Amino acid sequence: xxxxxxxxxxxxxxxxxxxxxxxxxxxxxxxxxxxxxxxxxxxxxxxxxxxxxxxxxxxxxxxxxxxxxxxxxxxxxxxxxxxxxxxxxxxxxxxxxxxxxxxxxxxxxxxxxxxxxxxxxxxxxxxxxxxxxxxxxxxxxxxxxxxxxxxxxxxxxxxxxxxxxxxxxxxxxxxxxxxxxxxxxxxxxxxxxxxxxxxxxxxxxxxxxxxxxxxxxxxxxxxxxxxxxxxxxxxxxxxxxxxxxxxxxxxxxxxxxxxxx
Amino acid sequence: xxxxxxxxxxxxxxxxxxxxxxxxxxxxxxxxxxxxxxxxxxxxxxxxxxxxxxxxxxxxxxxxxxxxxxxxxxxxxxxxxxxxxxxxxxxxxxxxxxxxxxxxxxxxxxxxxxxxxxxxxxxxxxxxxxxxxxxxxxxxxxxxxxxxxxxxxxxxxxxxxxxxxxxxxxxxxxxxxxxxxxxxxxxxxxxxxxxxxxxxxxxxxxxxxxxxxxxxxxxxxxxxxxxxxxxxxxxxxxxxxxxxxxxxxxxxxxxxxxxxxxxxxxxxxxxxxxxxxxxxxxxxxxxxxxxxxxxxxxxxxxxxxxxxxxxxxxxxxxxxxxx
Numbered sequence: 001x002x003x004x005x006x007x008x009x010x011x012x013x014x015x016x017x018x019x020x021x022x023x024x025x026x027x028x029x030x031x032x033x034x035x036x037x038x039x040x041x042x043x044x045x046x047x048x049x050x051x052x053x054x055x056x057x058x059x060x061x062x063x064x065x066x067x068x069x070x071x072x073x074x075x076x077x078x079x080x081x082x083x084x085x086x087x088x089x090x091x092x093x094x095x096x097x098x099x100x101x102x103x104x105x106x107x108x109x110x111x112x113x114x115x116x117x118x119x120x121x122x123x124x125x126x127x128x129x130x131x132x133x134x135x136x137x138x139x140x141x142x143x144x145x146x147x148x149x150x151x152x153x154x155x156x157x158x159x160x161x162x163x164x165x166x167x168x169x170x171x172x173x174x175x176x177x178x179x180x181x182x183x184x185x186x187x188x189x190x191x192x193x194x195x196x197x198x199x200x201x202x203x204x205x206x207x208x209x210x211x212x213x214x215x216x217x218x219x220x221x222x223x224x225x226x227x228x229x230x231x232x233x234x235x236x237x238x239x240x241x242x243x244x245x246x247x248x249x250x251x252x253x254x255x256x257x258x259x260x261x
Numbered sequence: 262x263x264x265x266x267x268x269x270x271x272x273x274x275x276x277x278x279x280x281x282x283x284x285x286x287x288x289x290x291x292x293x294x295x296x297x298x299x300x301x302x303x304x305x306x307x308x309x310x311x312x313x314x315x316x317x318x319x320x321x322x323x324x325x326x327x328x329x330x331x332x333x334x335x336x337x338x339x340x341x342x343x344x345x346x347x348x349x350x351x352x353x354x355x356x357x358x359x360x361x362x363x364x365x366x367x368x369x370x371x372x373x374x375x376x377x378x379x380x381x382x383x384x385x386x387x388x389x390x391x392x393x394x395x396x397x398x399x400x401x402x403x404x405x406x407x408x409x410x411x412x413x414x415x416x417x418x419x420x421x422x423x424x425x426x427x428x429x430x431x432x433x434x435x436x437x438x439x440x441x442x443x444x445x446x447x448x449x450x451x452x453x454x455x456x457x458x459x460x461x462x463x464x465x466x467x468x469x470x471x472x473x474x475x476x477x478x479x480x481x482x483x484x485x486x487x488x489x490x491x492x493x494x495x496x497x498x499x500x501x502x503x504x505x506x507x508x509x510x511x512x513x514x515x516x517x518x519x520x521x522x523x524x525x526x527x528x529x530x531x532x533x534x535x536x537x538x539x540x541x542x543x544x545x546x547x548x549x550x551x552x553x554x555x556x557x558x559x560x561x562x563x564x565x566x567x568x569x570x571x572x573x574x575x576x577x578x579x580x581x582x583x584x
Contacts, residue, residue, distance in 0.1 A: 006366050009363055010363060010364060013360055013363040013364075014360075017349075017352065017356070017360060020351070020352070020356075021349065021351055021352075024351040024392075025351060089349070092345075092347065092348075092349075093343060093345050093347035094347050094348070094349050096313055096341075096343055096347050097341075097343075097347045097361070097364075097408070098364065099312075099313055100311050100312070100313060100336055100339075100341045100343075101336060101361075101364035101365060102333050102334075102336040102337035102364075102365065102366065103364055258315075259315055
């Protein structure tokens with residue numbers, strides 16, 4: 001078996017393990033599914049009249065607008081949960097088992113990220129299903145839905161790199177868990193939950209430069225309107241930016257951890 | 262060719278020098294017992310030899326491969342069971358062994374077959390589909406050992422494999438280690454238990470404060486610190502007379518509790534009839550007699566000035582966590 005094929009097998013096996021780990025540990029899965037679903041229900045029920053506000057984009061319903069936000073929340077929390085699980089592995093010495101195996105050591109990080117991406121995929125399908133069940137129309141149809149799934153999966157992968165980097169650097173699950181509120185700060189300072197035009201300054205400016213806003217808009221675009229190449233490109237650019245920063249940090253933290261033992 | 266060669270190996274954590282230039286050689290097919298108290302540098306040495314920690318000085322090779330320059334080749338030839346069984350409590354035993362098989366590059370079918378065989382070997386077949394978190398300490402150690410064997414390693418590193426286990430589980434691990442060694446596997450075993458090193462090891466290295474203070478076969482090491490001695494409990498008031506009689510048979514050691522007479526005997530059990538005859542002829546009544554052989558603890562005392570067993574009993578401080 002070639003080195004590449006063998007590494008791909010390892011990444012797949014570690015990814016499968018991290019998915020199993022998430023589903024077997026309620027404290028890891030509930031932030032990805034339960035919290036965002038509850039928040040979606042509360043916001044849709046309580047703030048539905050917001051669609052009437054001047055400056056709100058034309059949408060079929062508040063749920064149609066909110067789907068992308070819930071996917072962003074779920075995907076970011078998947079990255080955070082992935083980081084916590086990775087830190088738990090470090091704390092209990094499981095990563096030593098992996099580091100002692102004859103595999104490229106970055107494959108261990110990639111395995112964790114593959115699991116996080118799979119959880120992003122799950123989150124995208126989950127919220128898409130909720131939307132469809134409650135009558136949301138996907139303006140761009142099946143292609144639009146597939147595009148959303150791809151974007152959310154890749155975004156989970158990108159944000160997962162930040163959680164993994166923090167886990168590798170700190171080796172502490174409580175440190176990674178401590179960044180949980182930061183997820184909400186980033187979310188609320190983006191256009192995930194509110195249109196930028198309805199935000200007050202300085203939140204509006206911050207939201208306009210927040211990479212998450214570009215990703216959220218790219219995910220929302222095929223749901224609420226006809227396909228826009230620009231939104232899509234900006235979304236992918238946001239994912240690439242976050243992923244590149246995260247991978248660089250991961251690589252630095254991994255090198256440090258291996259050097260320090 | 263030796264399985265492990267270590268020359269001047271060092272590891273410092275900031276100012277603290279955990280391992281201070283150790284040299285050792287482990288022959289192919291040998292069991293090497295690395296004995297020392299908590300914080301002596303055992304785990305740090307194992308982590309360097311298993312490529313989990315970079316040395317700050319010196320060199321080491323395992324199975325002919327340098328641990329720094331050929332780390333991945335080293336990892337392909339070794340099996341590792343670290344101090345704390347590094348197991349995921351949420352995985353089942355079977356899942357863990359199969360994952361380990363994948364990590365070691367076994368094809369899926371071969372990995373599944375090997376996992377089943379190993380679970381059978383360590384007597385965990387019935388518990389294979391239970392989550393590891395439900396296993397006892399002994400079961401977890403056996404599973405960890407099985408995982409380390411998945412690719413039939415040439416050299417097996419066991420870092421304190423029986424710490425915290427009950428006597429029955431400890432014996433099971435010992436039997437498994439012996440069986441592996443009989444099959445030709447070289448075993449590098451760290452332990453803080455004297456009996457474990459004595460029972461299992463062909464060669465023993467004693468480490469204290471990051472330095473190897475003694476090395477050799479258990480018998481040779483014990484031989485270095487003196488001969489066995491006979492310990493006698495004699496009737497009240499007979500101690501002085503017993504010492505006078507036995508003084509001609511061997512070197513007298515300071516009496517114990519004022520009632521026990523200790524005399525060194527060169528030929529061990531072969532000298533007991535002479536001792537008994539001499540006491541009988543002098544009319545001294547003996548309440549009990551015991552032949553006491555030097556232990557590795559005596560070796561440890563002779564080399565370091567303090568007892569290993571006393572440190573075992575005391576709360577040991579762990580080796581420093583890497584910064």
